[in-house]
Amino acid sequence: MRIFDAVRDMQLQSLSWRAAGWRIAFVPTMGNLHEGHLSLVREAARRGDRVVVSIFVNPLQFNDATDYRHYPRTFDQDRQQLAALGVAAVFAPDETAMYPQGREAVTRVEVPQLTSELEGAHRPGHFTGVATVVTKLFQAVLPDIALFGEKDYQQLLVVRKLGADLNMPVEVAGLPTCREADGLAMSSRNGGLKPAERRQAPELYATLQWVGQQWRAGETDLSALEAAAMARLADAGFAPEYVSVRDATTLRPPRAGAPAVVLGAARLGEVRLIDNLRIGASQPQGAGAVK
Ligand code: PAF
16 A cells, blocks of 8 residues: 655556556545445445545644644554555645645635535535645545545535536545444544443434434424424533534425435534434425425
């Protein structure tokens, strides 16, 4: 397994693989790998001839400097796991390699429409940071396909739009969220939960499932449903930020008969958790009556 820390070296490797006719499958990460990442890597190996994984904790997407400083960094452990999976290359630049003139000076990529609400509203600047770094990573790795987890659902839609709007010749694939046995979505942030919080944490997913049941049963008063879900999370010890039912493609308010997704974000102690669940189209009795 090759490890590159310079953009040009990564590009040269990818160009030579492409010239040889190999299909490059790319998994962008911020490291601290868990089963969710590893399942993306295994799928990448099925969909490409050479798998590249990036490990870069991107300062541009953190709206909270303390969160950035404390983000877990476990490079040696990550590298061993990736080598065991037969990954061809790890791209692990430092901040200077990614932002040579400083992160404030870098050209930024803005994705309108999808980014002002939900995570965008609670984490100002987050999606500009994600869109900018993903663009730079794609330019360094030159992948044919890039794989993202659906756990960061809004991020996945943002990256898809970015790729389409900027004519990037890369397929953006989304893979289902990996969950612990009790339903908690796997995340690098779960390691920050204290034991009692870890026991409470699956309630976020349970609440989204409950919203899905109500929605499929024909509940049409979305404001009441979302408020009830927030109250349920608060009762379970969370500080909820949002629970919202949206159109699964546009993230606008759901349209009668079109696939919907419920997204939620809540803090448990020091840890901020997000999750989402596809809940299908509204039932006929709700058609046209979505408030
Ligand atoms: O999902 C992540 O880990 C990050 O947002 C990503 C896509 C690697 C960009 O830094």
